[in-house]
Amino acid sequence: MSRTYKLxxxxxxxxxxxxxxxxxxxxxxxxxxxxxxxxxxxxLVGGAAIDAVGKALPAETVAACESSDAILFGxxxxxxxxxxxxxxxxxRGALLPLRKHFGLFANLRPGLCYPALTASSPIRxxxxxxxxxxxxxxxxxxGLYFGQPKSRTTLPDGDIEVIDTMVYKKSEIERIxxxxxxxxxxxxxxxxxxxxxxxxxxSVLWRETMLEIAKDxxxxxxxxxxxxxxxxxxxxxxxxxxxxxxxxxxxxxxxDEMAMICGSLGMLASASLGKPKGDGLYFGLFEPSGGTAPDxxxxxxxxxxxxxxxxxxxxxxxxxLEKEAVTIENAVRKVxxxxxxxxxxxxxxxxxxxxxxxxxxxxxxxxx
Amino acid sequence: MSRTYKLxxxxxxxxxxxxxxxxxxxxxxxxxxxxxxxxxxxxLVGGAAIDAVGKALPAETVAACESSDAILFGxxxxxxxxxxxxxxxxxRGALLPLRKHFGLFANLRPGLCYPALTASSPIRxxxxxxxxxxxxxxxxxxGLYFGQPKSRTTLPDGDIEVIDTMVYKKSEIERIxxxxxxxxxxxxxxxxxxxxxxxxxxSVLWRETMLEIAKDxxxxxxxxxxxxxxxxxxxxxxxxxxxxxxxxxxxxxxxDEMAMICGSLGMLASASLGKPKGDGLYFGLFEPSGGTAPDxxxxxxxxxxxxxxxxxxxxxxxxxLEKEAVTIENAVRKVxxxxxxxxxxxxxxxxxxxxxxxxxxxxxxxxx
Ligand SMILES: [Mg+2]
Ligand SMILES: [Mg+2]
Numbered sequence: 001m002s003r004t005y006k007l008x009x010x011x012x013x014x015x016x017x018x019x020x021x022x023x024x025x026x027x028x029x030x031x032x033x034x035x036x037x038x039x040x041x042x043x044l045v046g047g048a049a050i051d052a053v054g055k056a057l058p059a060e061t062v063a064a065c066e067s068s069d070a071i072l073f074g075x076x077x078x079x080x081x082x083x084x085x086x087x088x089x090x091x092r093g094a095l096l097p098l099r100k101h102f103g104l105f106a107n108l109r110p111g112l113c114y115p116a117l118t119a120s121s122p123i124r125x126x127x128x129x130x131x132x133x134x135x136x137x138x139x140x141x142x143g144l145y146f147g148q149p150k151s152r153t154t155l156p157d158g159d160i161e162v163i164d165t166m167v168y169k170k171s172e173i174e175r176i177x178x179x180x181x182x183x184x185x186x187x188x189x190x191x192x193x194x195x196x197x198x199x200x201x202x203s204v205l206w207r208e209t210m211l212e213i214a215k216d217x218x219x220x221x222x223x224x225x226x227x228x229x230x231x232x233x234x235x236x237x238x239x240x241x242x243x244x245x246x247x248x249x250x251x252x253x254x255x256d257e258m259a260m261i262c263g264s265l266g267m268l269a270s271a272s273l274g275k276p277k278g279d280g281l282y283f284g285l286f287e288p289s290g291g292t293a294p295d296x297x298x299x300x301x302x303x304x305x306x307x308x309x310x311x312x313x314x315x316x317x318x319x320x321l322e323k324e325a326v327t328i329e330n331a332v333r334k335v336x337x338x339x340x341x342x343x344x345x346x347x348x349x350x351x352x353x354x355x356x357x358x359x360x361x362x363x364x365x366x367x368x
Numbered sequence: 369m370s371r372t373y374k375l376x377x378x379x380x381x382x383x384x385x386x387x388x389x390x391x392x393x394x395x396x397x398x399x400x401x402x403x404x405x406x407x408x409x410x411x412l413v414g415g416a417a418i419d420a421v422g423k424a425l426p427a428e429t430v431a432a433c434e435s436s437d438a439i440l441f442g443x444x445x446x447x448x449x450x451x452x453x454x455x456x457x458x459x460r461g462a463l464l465p466l467r468k469h470f471g472l473f474a475n476l477r478p479g480l481c482y483p484a485l486t487a488s489s490p491i492r493x494x495x496x497x498x499x500x501x502x503x504x505x506x507x508x509x510x511g512l513y514f515g516q517p518k519s520r521t522t523l524p525d526g527d528i529e530v531i532d533t534m535v536y537k538k539s540e541i542e543r544i545x546x547x548x549x550x551x552x553x554x555x556x557x558x559x560x561x562x563x564x565x566x567x568x569x570x571s572v573l574w575r576e577t578m579l580e581i582a583k584d585x586x587x588x589x590x591x592x593x594x595x596x597x598x599x600x601x602x603x604x605x606x607x608x609x610x611x612x613x614x615x616x617x618x619x620x621x622x623x624d625e626m627a628m629i630c631g632s633l634g635m636l637a638s639a640s641l642g643k644p645k646g647d648g649l650y651f652g653l654f655e656p657s658g659g660t661a662p663d664x665x666x667x668x669x670x671x672x673x674x675x676x677x678x679x680x681x682x683x684x685x686x687x688x689l690e691k692e693a694v695t696i697e698n699a700v701r702k703v704x705x706x707x708x709x710x711x712x713x714x715x716x717x718x719x720x721x722x723x724x725x726x727x728x729x730x731x732x733x734x735x736x
Pocket of ligand 1: 251252253256596597
């Protein structure tokens with residue numbers, strides 16, 4: 001009996017729809033070779049939803065997501081909607097409420113630099129030779145960004161005092177820890193936990209909890225780095241990392257640093273995971289790390305790889321289709337090795353050829 | 369009438385004494401050509417003080433610092449004292465109490481990559497061509513590391529909750545802001561303020577305050593970066609920074625990232641500034657960013673440049689001898705351009721020559 005997975009497909013704005021089309025093509029091709037199929041529920045989100053029905057996240061879109069196995073998200077935003085009040089704009093009006101509604105607590109960002117693309121990295125060639133592949137796992141719902149109290153007080157002497165609060169519960173740390181260790185089991189089986197345990201009470205509990213969790217994963221090794229040292233080691237030794245796990249603020253900084261080190265922002269996928277479904281699977285939202293690129297929207301030249309790799313993450317983390325996820329990742333790797341480049345990663349190197357969105361998608365489909 | 373400056377000289381452990389000797393040689397040579405002189409009060413600190421009198425920061429050392437115009441510090445620590453209780457070890461037992469006693473609230477770390485040493489940077493050569501020169505100004509006494517409450521609580525349901533608190537007063541932000549703007553006036557007159565004003569209450573006040581302070585410095589331009597973006601821009605465009613100013617935690621991360629990007633840790637000086645003396649001058653402690661390097665201590669091969677550049681910072685920020693500070697910095701630049709290299713920065717490139725601590729010091733003295 002064949003299994004049908006239901007996916008909420010939210011292409012959004014800018015290049016979203018055209019790169020989404022390639023991801024769907026990839027998924028359909030995989031399904032045609034397997035004993036499962038996908039049922040897509042296409043829904044409006046972001047600026048496209050504002051234009052059509054007046055709000056960035058229509059109730060119908062949320063309902064469709066609720067009745068799906070996962071959300072494949074494009075990207076939202078653009079100059080057209082920048083004059084709206086902040087909370088009604090595409091990003092704040094759609095992505096943040098979606099994260100909140102579905103309790104997406106784990107942000108996974110693979111920092112992948114293919115051997116053939118190391119020249120795009122801002123790091124010295126000898127340090128990134130052969131490429132690298134880091135998975136950054138960031139806690140997304142706790143810590144300093146959300147902790148209470150947040151306050152601003154005028155003191156008796158006229159001075160002003162501001163307060164933000166970093167709060168974590170052990171259960172929140174355990175939850176993200178398990179995501180990291182389970183992800184490592186599918187990879188090179190090493191977790192680097194990043195904290196500031198020499199100074200922060202939060203980090204002391206973080207480190208204790210990671211050490212405890214590690215006992216459940218005897219096949220995975222665990223190392224600890226202070227956050228300032230991690231910021232250094234990512235630059236000097238990106239190849240030394242497999243899975244990096246850290247709290248919200250540190251992850252905000254380090255995942256962006258890692259993306260920069262990769263050199264090709266248009267290649268980077270991301271996953272935001274929510275409720276565990278058991279078996280190491282989670283409901284989740286999967287999207288490219290890059291933006292809507294309104295300047296090239298509709299021109300058929302955008303890089304679809306981040307969207308396609310986001311679909312691979314969806315298979316891995318929400319559906320448990322690890323083999324199929326790897327099939328997509330290998331196909332992407334192959335077309336890159338074959339020299340195909342969209343404009344954003346084309347540098348004119350001999351043996352490479354500039355292609356459009358559709359041709360890149362077709363090549364990946366052919367390589368599946 | 370000639371002026372005499374009184375300096376507390378605390379060489380400390382490891383390579384401290386031998387690199388300090390070169391810094392003193394440089395200061396004496398400068399004085400011999402000028403209408404001022406230095407009076408040095410050599411004092412024990414760190415492991416050396418533990419061995420001699422049983423504690424890392426003897427009262428006599430503190431008293432000597434109190435009656436001085438500034439502190440020239442070497443470095444402290446080493447394997448010999450690592451088995452002591454943490455608070456009695458050289459670093460925690462000497463440096464932290466000194467910082468606290470003198471209210472050293474501003475940590476300045478020049479991130480300097482000389483044109484001749486860009487090959488040592490982990491950044492791609494085209495991005496650091498011609499070198500770069502960033503001054504990182506970090507607030508050192510406030511924020512998440514020191515804010516109260518810090519707590520750990522077992523909740524009724526058995527979960528554990530930890531809290532750290534990020535607190536700043538506007539007066540603390542003003543104080544560090546003025547340090548940054550005044551430093552920029554002596555440089556390329558641009559300040560980049562780093563915050564997370566889209567999320568943190570602390571950062572909203574930080575940004576407001578920097579905008580206010582900027583009005584006092586019409587010759588200095590001000591830009592703002594979010595901390596995650598700053599972590600990226602430091603890598604991609606280190607040449608775009610002049611002075612970067614940020615709060616304690618962000619500065620901890622970014623100043624280390626910057627040091628890594630410079631590529632030559634043995635070249636980096638630092639200043640920790642305390643009570644303003646007026647005229648943009650401050651009491652301060654000046655020390656190399658690197659450590660005691662116990663493995664090469666006493667061998668005469670350590671790089672004295674960080675210590676010598678720390679002396680230049682002392683002249684600039686504690687004594688107001690800007691011209692003489694620049695004289696030292698130019699002399700260092702000249703010996704590097706002439707090809708002299710201690711072992712830590714020697715790569716065998718043609719036109720360079722490996723020298724020891726004393727020969728490097730002598731060459732800098734000769735170039736003054
Ligand atoms: Mg970020
Ligand atoms: Mg640090």
